Amino acid sequence: MRVRFDHVSVSLGGREVLHDVELEIHPGRFLGLVGPNGSGKSTLLRTLYRAVAPSSGRVLLDERDVWRTDRRTVARTVSVMTQETSTEFDLTVLDVVLLARVPFQRGFGRDTDADLDLAWSALERVGAADVADRPVGRLSGGQRQRVMLARALAADAPVLVLDEPTNHLDIAFQLELMRIATDLDRTIIAALHDLNLAATHCDDIAVLDAGRLVATGTPTEALTPRVVEDVFGVAVDQLTHPRTGRPVLVFDHPPQTRQDPTDRRDEINA
Structure with missing residues (x-):
């Protein structure tokens, strides 16, 4: 399914974000949405699933x-992984996953065998089937993710939104999560902080800065040294991974703030 943001603007509290x-x-494309904190990544995603x-x-x-x-209808079409986890009712893990099936049920319908199959399949896929009966509130941050x-995943919707999905995750599961996403036959939009995760796994990249779209394209096209320096305030060298051919970014302080090594030696000898 195609997703299009058609000249979208959002104002919150009198400020255009x-x-x-x-x-x-x-x-079927996987788009990584990147940008500094406060650039509008999550806000843009929320316009898609009717939160803003x-x-x-x-x-x-x-x-x-x-x-x-x-x-x-939107809930059946767009599934969302957000950063927030409500533990108000201390639901079990399985009950939380089954919430994804509510839009597909009529009235106060009970979970069907198909719903349970989708929930268990999703838990097994992310390596959480062994905690299915635990209250979510007693899990670690990584387990909750x-x-x-x-x-x-249990929603089985054609569009998947991931809002900073790798928060609280160790590097092994960050890579596993991105692999799971790339293996899905869905249209995926993910807000990501790690530019190298985005460059390694996403088909396309969109860069936001102060609420404006400043670059789009493949990872090689969108994450150029000039774009990264202008938007993130760091210098970068774009290399090529020897095995995958994907771009790899190596960061440094921007040129104007780099300290000459001879200056540092002078300070030490003073």
Whole structure:
């Protein structure tokens, strides 16, 4: 399914946090959304799953406007892994994952065998089946991230949104999560902090800076040294991974703040 942000702007508290974002994600592509903290990544994602309404512009699933579509239909079409985990009711892991199936049920319908199969399959896929009966509130941050990913997978929706999915995860599961995502036959949009994770696993990259889209394209095209330095304030060399052919970014202080080694020696000898 195609996703398109059609000149989307968002104002919150009288301040414009997104400005005229025009971005298209083609069916089956994995797009990494990157940018500094406060650049608008999560806000843009929230316009897609009807958590934040655009001040202007449209968010389209194929040619259907998300904000002219009922919530239930959107929930069946877009599954979401957010950073927040509610433990108010101290639900078990399995119950939390089964919440993904609620939009597909009628009224107060019971979980079907198909719902349970999808939930268990998702838990096994993320390596969390062994904690299925534990209260979510008693899990570590990394375990909760696994559960939130399982819930998003259990929805079995054609569009998957991942909002900073690698937070609280050790490097092994960060790589595993990205591998799981790349193996899915879905349209995926992920807000990511780690530029190398994005460059290694995503088909396309979109770079936001202060609410504006400043670069799009393949990882090689979008994460050029000039873009990275301008947006993130660091110097970077873009290398090529010897095995995968993917870009690898090596960071340093920007040129204007690098200290001449001879200056450092002078300080030591003073």
